[in-house]
Amino acid sequence: MNQQNTISRRGFLEAVAVLGSLGLASCASNERQSSRSAALGRTGPLPPRREFVVRNAYVVTMDAKLGDIPRGDVHVRNGALIAVGPNLTAPGVEQIDGSNRIALPGFVDTHFHLWGSFARGIVADGEFDYFPVMSRLGPAMSPDDAYNSARLGIAEAINSGLTTIHDWSHNIISGAYADADLCAIRDTGIRARFSYGYSRNLQTKPEQTADFADIARVKGEWFGSSNDGLTTMGFASRGAGDTPPKVYRAEWEFARSHGLPITQHAGRSLAEIKRFRRIEMLYKDKLLGPDVQLIHTYSASPEERAMIAETKTHVSIAPFTASRLASGLPYLGDLLSKGVQCSLSVDTTTVGGNADMFGIMRLMLQLNHLRSMNVMEVQPRRILELATLDGAKDLGIADRIGSLSPGKRADLILVRTDDLNVAPFFNPALLLVQQAQPYNVDTVVIDGRILKHKGELLALDAQEVMHKAAESFNAARKRAGGPY
């Protein structure tokens, strides 16, 4: 048992053994786990953590000391990076050919509403706007739908080279929905932070605090006394302005007393700052700090951006939803020049379209060009850092992932350099940020498990994932009773 993996897999594997012949896999691995999640898991056991060495790749370590290694090897054992460098000695160890491949740390998303993944086909065309549609669809979803939708989002993420996601879960109608997301995360083997949020119902009751009892239950059942394994936990806040001070102060105090980092949408739009200036409110309340992640900040004033920098608060930017919802142009270069910890996020594929970090990096670079009117302010290499090491820093796990540094966990991807859309290969940062697409992702390794190889997902049946998501999507649409 790998101590990095806080969520015990023993019970899961035992359940697989019992139910395997039925094609079902219980998700209730933890004996204390509520039985309500038992029927959700249906993905087979994850592949074991093998020992292997990637040979002759162009290794982009994102480690300041190691730099790029044009003909390098990466040795993986027991889910960890044993060695990274040229001509490694590893006799008898299984070899993976890395020639015509860039090896780099897996991409890290820092804000992803997994629950809505199945609805990307209907939102944001004509009158089917995101917020009204999801306000109807969300409450009509069952925990099973939440599982199927989250699993679709994760499968796409893994296929695209994302090895860590931040599940910003804000359709938690009851605890069973939190369990559903966590089941999907565990069944797929992705690294994640799960941030326990709220529901549409709670959004209409600003005087009511979040369900503290269930948050404590989830923390106890899924995370035990530790919060630093393959999956970690945080708290997703409705926040100042949408809830009165006594409510958001109590929620933030609760989260901090349980060691949960806090995430909060803030400064998303001009409409928001007509109602309130959330960043300023939180600053005056002395609530900002390095355990807080603010999402968006496109409409933050210069004073608010200074408040973010002063308090060492983190910022997650989602360029696709920023532009698709006409929220505003991100102040990336300005925030970076102030020393703010920034990272990149999917937000929701329902609006953004895809869980594609290549596309996110590309659009982020170009939006910053438009904001600054200076193509030199932020360069592709810096964008690549935001999508890897900075994402890990934002989530507080840079001691474990984010760079290919010996001793860290083995989260890495291989990207082909000999495809039509990227050849001939010369500059890795340009290839990855300006040219590559998910279909160039050859191999994905998460915590030492090979989850994609030679372009094929190994642990997930993509057809089954899509079929179940479609089934849930159609059932939830019918229950929602709308035209969509």
Ligand SMILES: [Zn+2]
């Ligand atoms: Zn969001």
